[in-house]
Amino acid sequence: MSEPAGERDSRVRSEKAAELFEAWFGGGPDGVWRAPGRANLMGEHTDYNDGFVLPFALGQGTAAAVGRRAGRTLTLCSAQEDGEAEIALDDLAPGRVTGWAAYPAGVAWALAGAGYQVPGARIAIDSDVPVGAGLSSSAALECATALALTELAGLPVSHPELAAIARRAENEFVGVPSGIMDQSASLLCQAGHLLLLDCRSLETTQVPFVPAAAGARLLLIDTRARHELTDGEYGQRRAECEQAARLLGVPSLRSLTDPAETDQLADPVLRRRARHVVTDNQRVLEVVTLLDSDPGPAGLAGTYRDIGRLLIQAHHSLREDFEISWPEADATVEAALAAGALGARMMGGGFGGSVLALVPADGCGPVREAVTETFGQHGWTAPDFLDAEPSDHARRLALQWMGFEGGTQCRYERKSRISRVRSPSCGTPSTVSLRSAWTCPRRRPRCSTPWTGCRWKSAPAGGSAR
Numbered sequence: 375m376s377e378p379a380g381e382r383d384s385r386v387r388s389e390k391a392a393e394l395f396e397a398w399f400g401g402g403p404d405g406v407w408r409a410p411g412r413a414n415l416m417g418e419h420t421d422y423n424d425g426f427v428l429p430f431a432l433g434q435g436t437a438a439a440v441g442r443r444a445g446r447t448l449t450l451c452s453a454q455e456d457g458e459a460e461i462a463l464d465d466l467a468p469g470r471v472t473g474w475a476a477y478p479a480g481v482a483w484a485l486a487g488a489g490y491q492v493p494g495a496r497i498a499i500d501s502d503v504p505v506g507a508g509l510s511s512s513a514a515l516e517c518a519t520a521l522a523l524t525e526l527a528g529l530p531v532s533h534p535e536l537a538a539i540a541r542r543a544e545n546e547f548v549g550v551p552s553g554i555m556d557q558s559a560s561l562l563c564q565a566g567h568l569l570l571l572d573c574r575s576l577e578t579t580q581v582p583f584v585p586a587a588a589g590a591r592l593l594l595i596d597t598r599a600r601h602e603l604t605d606g607e608y609g610q611r612r613a614e615c616e617q618a619a620r621l622l623g624v625p626s627l628r629s630l631t632d633p634a635e636t637d638q639l640a641d642p643v644l645r646r647r648a649r650h651v652v653t654d655n656q657r658v659l660e661v662v663t664l665l666d667s668d669p670g671p672a673g674l675a676g677t678y679r680d681i682g683r684l685l686i687q688a689h690h691s692l693r694e695d696f697e698i699s700w701p702e703a704d705a706t707v708e709a710a711l712a713a714g715a716l717g718a719r720m721m722g723g724g725f726g727g728s729v730l731a732l733v734p735a736d737g738c739g740p741v742r743e744a745v746t747e748t749f750g751q752h753g754w755t756a757p758d759f760l761d762a763e764p765s766d767h768a769r770r771l772a773l774q775w776m777g778f779e780g781g782t783q784c785r786y787e788r789k790s791r792i793s794r795v796r797s798p799s800c801g802t803p804s805t806v807s808l809r810s811a812w813t814c815p816r817r818r819p820r821c822s823t824p825w826t827g828c829r830w831k832s833a834p835a836g837g838s839a840r
């Protein structure tokens with residue numbers, strides 16, 4: 375039986391993280407954990423309003439190869455970043471760690487705050503979730519390290535609790551005022567399902583969702599326009615929603631079920647913001663009702679057409695009422711629909727990132743061509759396309775050390791950018807640049823060990839979200 379593409383990608387990524395660990399730190403890791411990025415079918419900016427969201431996990435994810443070390447320090451390296459980060463576990467406080475290492479550091483800090491002391495560890499990261507594409511690369515990094523550190527230490531933390539801890543790391547340590555959707559998706563989604571998450575009760579329902587069964591596909595279009603959640607607009611939307619709820623006398627906008635209730639708001643901006651949240655919550659529940667009503671294979675095409683219609687409505691709401699769309703997203707949606715997509719909308723926090731399109735299975739080519747042509751006409755950087763298949767939550771992968779591969783010299787080759795590596799044989803540090811090969815400069819006796827690459831092989835460990 376052939377291995378599903380998502381499984382293969384996850385296995386390869388995990389093997390690469392183990393290789394990086396071996397090359398950077400010497401010796402093998404104690405284990406490799408992997409957490410996926412996410413897409414979201416419906417429900418944008420509803421999570422921090424106590425509303426509903428409907429995300430799914432992507433095949434793309436972040437792998438963390440982790441090994442215990444003596445002392446109270448985390449040492450981190452990443453195939454996507456230069457250098458190494460050293461984090462003193464007993465000296466963690468918001469603002470003390472910056473850059474990408476703030477996410478794993480924040481996780482250790484939030485775990486300690488919840489009463490879970492993690493041990494000193496070496497961590498090698500490798501990710502194929504594009505940064506800034508609105509696919510939750512930061513949640514994938516948080517969740518991979520959170521799961522790794524707790525399982526390594528044998529700490530009994532359930533996945534929902536871990537999601538809350540990872541969110542606290544992002545909110546309070548990194549300083550991004552995000553909701554709970556991304557971490558929940560990474561830790562709780564199941565393959566072939568959407569995750570219906572009630573962000574007030576934190577109740578979850580797995581909603582079966584296999585577009586291929588209906589002759590449809592989900593296409594993610596990375597518009598390559600970049601925007602950070604830290605730069606104010608996201609926080610401003612959140613503050614506006616909270617103000618609208620206060621003025622309406624409700625604990626959160628989730629309490630409203632009829633968009634007409636927002637008419638009481640005198641301020642037109644607050645009225646529009648609130649209307650988006652109320653209508654998007656309704657759209658989430660409508661999608662679930664459509665999928666629940668089980669029309670059988672013959673009726674599925676109609677169901678997916680209706681879901682497509684809701685995606686288009688959601689895009690209009692995000693563009694007109696919430697005002698977080700961007701030119702590349704609007705042009706992408708327009709071009710995709712003109713080329714036959716059933717529906718499309720901007721996805722994530724807004725102002726940059728990706729568009730999600732629901733496309734007839736045979737319509738992906740025309741949609742890609744139409745969107746690429748539109749970008750060319752505008753002179754924009756060409757978009758990237760990713761197939762989005764609802765995949766599985768974060769987990770540990772089984773890895774087996776297979777020994778050195780045949781070769782004639784101590785030689786380490788990587789295609790990723792790494793600024794410092796150690797010889798896998800003698801531990802000598804050296805420097806490599808992008809796509810270069812590296813030869814151990816100290817020809818110690820052990821360096822004659824035939825070696826051309828690490829031999830880690832992985833197999834899914836199985837297991838389900840606790």
Ligand code: GAF
Pocket residue numbers: 417418419420421422552553554555556603722723724
């Ligand atoms: C970002 C945030 F991290 C999420 O919590 C959510 O609010 C999303 O934007 C918008 O729906 O991904």
